[in-house]
Amino acid sequence: MTIKSSIETFGKYCLFIKRVFTIPDRWAVFFKRTVLEITKLGVDSIPLVLIIAIFIGAVIAIQMQLNIMSPLIPAYSVGLATREIVLLEFSSSILGLILAGKVGSNIASEIGTMRVTEQIDALEIMGVNSSNFLVLPKIIAFLIFMPVLVIFCMVTSLFGGYLVAIFTDLFPASRYIYGIQTMFNEWYVWYALIKSLVFSFIITSVAAYFGYYVKGGALQVGKASTNAVVSSSILILLLDVVLTKLLLQ
Amino acid sequence: MIEVKNVTKSFDGKTILHNIDAKFYAGKTNLIIGQSGSGKTVLMKSIVGLVRPEEGQILYNGRDVMQMNQMQIKDLRKEIGMLFQGSALFDYETVLGNVMFPLVMFTDMPQKEMRERALFCLERVNLKGADKKYPSELSGGMQKRVAIARAIALNPKYLFCDEPNSGLDPKTSILIDELLHDITEEYQMTTIINTHDMNSVLGIGENIIFINKGHKEWVGDKSQIYSADNQALNDFVFATDLFQKVKDYVSKNQ
Numbered sequence: 344m345t346i347k348s349s350i351e352t353f354g355k356y357c358l359f360i361k362r363v364f365t366i367p368d369r370w371a372v373f374f375k376r377t378v379l380e381i382t383k384l385g386v387d388s389i390p391l392v393l394i395i396a397i398f399i400g401a402v403i404a405i406q407m408q409l410n411i412m413s414p415l416i417p418a419y420s421v422g423l424a425t426r427e428i429v430l431l432e433f434s435s436s437i438l439g440l441i442l443a444g445k446v447g448s449n450i451a452s453e454i455g456t457m458r459v460t461e462q463i464d465a466l467e468i469m470g471v472n473s474s475n476f477l478v479l480p481k482i483i484a485f486l487i488f489m490p491v492l493v494i495f496c497m498v499t500s501l502f503g504g505y506l507v508a509i510f511t512d513l514f515p516a517s518r519y520i521y522g523i524q525t526m527f528n529e530w531y532v533w534y535a536l537i538k539s540l541v542f543s544f545i546i547t548s549v550a551a552y553f554g555y556y557v558k559g560g561a562l563q564v565g566k567a568s569t570n571a572v573v574s575s576s577i578l579i580l581l582l583d584v585v586l587t588k589l590l591l592q
Numbered sequence: 593m594i595e596v597k598n599v600t601k602s603f604d605g606k607t608i609l610h611n612i613d614a615k616f617y618a619g620k621t622n623l624i625i626g627q628s629g630s631g632k633t634v635l636m637k638s639i640v641g642l643v644r645p646e647e648g649q650i651l652y653n654g655r656d657v658m659q660m661n662q663m664q665i666k667d668l669r670k671e672i673g674m675l676f677q678g679s680a681l682f683d684y685e686t687v688l689g690n691v692m693f694p695l696v697m698f699t700d701m702p703q704k705e706m707r708e709r710a711l712f713c714l715e716r717v718n719l720k721g722a723d724k725k726y727p728s729e730l731s732g733g734m735q736k737r738v739a740i741a742r743a744i745a746l747n748p749k750y751l752f753c754d755e756p757n758s759g760l761d762p763k764t765s766i767l768i769d770e771l772l773h774d775i776t777e778e779y780q781m782t783t784i785i786n787t788h789d790m791n792s793v794l795g796i797g798e799n800i801i802f803i804n805k806g807h808k809e810w811v812g813d814k815s816q817i818y819s820a821d822n823q824a825l826n827d828f829v830f831a832t833d834l835f836q837k838v839k840d841y842v843s844k845n846q
Contacts (some may be wrong), residue, residue: 368697465680468640468752469694470669 356552362474363482363548376480377487384446384481384547385488389495395441396434396496400503403428408513421514422522425504427531434496435535436583439542442492443575447550450481451571454554455564463555478551482544489543490536497535534590541586542579549575593618594639594750594782599648601634608634609645610806618749619780621773621796623787626803627828633754635803636786640674640752641665652750670698673743673781675753679735681727681742687714688723691741698746713741717771733764737771744775751776751783757792765789769796788828790835793817802828818842 367373407424454477457463466473501523508516553571557563594616601609608631616622624632637643639650641657650657652668660668681690691710695701701709714723717737727735736756743751753772757765773796776783785792793800797814804824812820817829818839830836 372696460678461676461680462682464642465674465676465682467642468669468672468674469697470666471697 355556356549359474359552359555360548362472363478363551365472365475367475367479368471372476373480376476377484380480380484381488384449384485385492388442388445388492391441391445392438392492392496393499396438396499397503397506399433399437400425400429400500401507402503403433403500404504404507404519405511405513418514418518419522419525422504422519423525424522425519426501426523426527429497429500430531430535433500434493435538435542436579438493438496439539439546439579439583440576442489442542443546443550443579444572446485447546447572447575448568450547450550451554451568452564454478454551455557455567458555458557459560459564474551474555478548478555481551482547485543485547486540489539493535493539497532534586537590538583538586541582545578545582546575549578593653594784595649595651596635596639597649597651599635599638599645599650601631601638601643601645603634608806609638612648612803612806612808614801614808614811615799616782616784617799618782619777620783620798621776622782622784622799622801623793623797624784624801624803625787625793625797625828627788630803631806632786632803636752636754636784639784640672641669670746671749673746673748673751675736675739675743675751675756677755677758679727679732679739681735681738683727685726686723687719687725687727687730687738690727690738691723691745693742694746710741710745713745714738716744716775717741732759733761733768736760736764736768740768740771740775744779747779749781751781753783753785753787755786755788757787757789762791765791766795772796790829790832793829794835794838804828 404421404425407421411420411424454463457477463473463477466476504523505516505519508514508519550568550571553567553574554564557567596612596614596616599609599612600607612635614624614635624635626632634643638645645658648658652671655664655668657665657668682693685693688707688710691713692706695706695709699706711720711723714720717740719734719737719741722730722734722738727738730738751772756768756772760768769792772783772785775781785796787793794814794817797817800810800812800814800817801808802810802822802825810820810822810825817825820826830839
């Protein structure tokens with residue numbers, strides 16, 4: 344039964360995506376809405392990303408220092424390990440999970456509210472493809488801005504580790520800087536950016552799907568929002584494994 | 593004119609509409625009345641195309657909606673205006689933005705002309721000066737009037753209103769009814785109003801269709817309703833003492 348309903352949901356999701364990816368009725372309106380969505384979904388997420396990144400970066404650096412403290416391991420290893428964790432996992436996958444909560448719930452509740460207040464019906468009656476009109480700008484906007492957030496996250500996390508070096512005597516700042524520069528593999532940055540693009544599509548499209556098919560009232564909108572976050576988080580974790588296998592091996 | 597022929601619709605095996613036949617005339621306020629759960633909203637949604645009936649025909653000036661492809665339905669919808677129960681105004685747009693929305697999406701008018709048309713529509717519904725406000729800053733009656741202005745912005749041939757008076761005080765309800773009646777007459781639109789407001793029925797009902805448990809039971813106008821011999825209709829329309837007294841008064845003076 345669960346398998347059957349999962350397949351049905353996936354089929355419905357695919358049909359929804361097919362309706363979303365059609366040519367917009369008015370390009371000018373589409374561009375205007377995309378810019379607004381970049382502000383709402385992307386730019387407004389910058390403070391959250393920066394705050395989380397700086398603290399997590401600091402915590403990673405401290406934990407690295409405490410766990411690999413040994414005369415046999417060079418001091419620059421703290422910087423190196425912090426950089427690898429930030430580039431490989433934190434700035435893309437963990438950030439994706441965080442944004443699935445913020446952006447995903449925002450999209451699901453916004454579209455869900457539009458559904459229960461008949462605003463989507465109003466668009467359909469006017470002859471507007473409501474899924475394309477409402478969802479495509481969100482997907483495109485977040486695809487454009489998610490890599491920017493990832494770059495901000497990388498830089499800020501590494502800066503968080505640097506602050507630990509400056510304000511404590513756990514490890515020398517010069518060794519930390521040397522560590523984050525040594526044995527640098529550029530592909531890891533591309534790997535994070537590619538993953539972020541996939542995750543941004545998952546976050547926006549899954550949340551929009553759950554919001555779009557809400558039936559009922561405020562309670563159901565809340566449930567849809569929760570389901571959107573849970574589903575996109577699971578998909579992010581699943582795709583993280585798949586993409587890591589494909590891109591790093 | 594809109595004609596509905598033998599329309600049947602079921603949900604989860606339960607038949608909501610049974611072979612409904614009805615005609616809705618241009619330039620008249622056509623009312624669909626009936627108790628909650630009688631199927632009138634399903635009938636309206638079927639006519640508009642939000643719900644697809646299993647059987648029957650829905651003819652817009654002879655054009656059968658059931659035979660139309662997606663593009664034809666899209667074109668037809670540009671001739672339709674709809675007023676929803678909860679107004680369905682876009683929260684993120686101002687009043688002016690809401691009224692301009694169909695013009696932006698479906699016309700090539702210059703910005704200035706669109707703005708003038710939207711302001712004219714707002715003036716027509718007595719909302720001059722409210723153009724910069726957001727829907728959340730308006731009262732229920734004002735929101736309904738903005739929704740009417742948006743619905744008439746493209747000069748539609750067909751206007752649908754789902755419970756236009758719900759949640760409004762009696763005085764505002766009468767204003768909305770009069771506005772809908774005047775606009776219908778002025779633009780010769782085919783207006784269909786879904787209501788269970790008896791003031792509307794007796795005030796602007798020029799072609800009334802009574803739906804009971806999914807069946808069409810009575811057709812007539814507001815003057816004929818006093819002498820209707822349908823028990824379910826009488827129980828529904830004259831349910832309150834006040835309306836029963838009105839009926840008795842009218843019957844005595846006829």
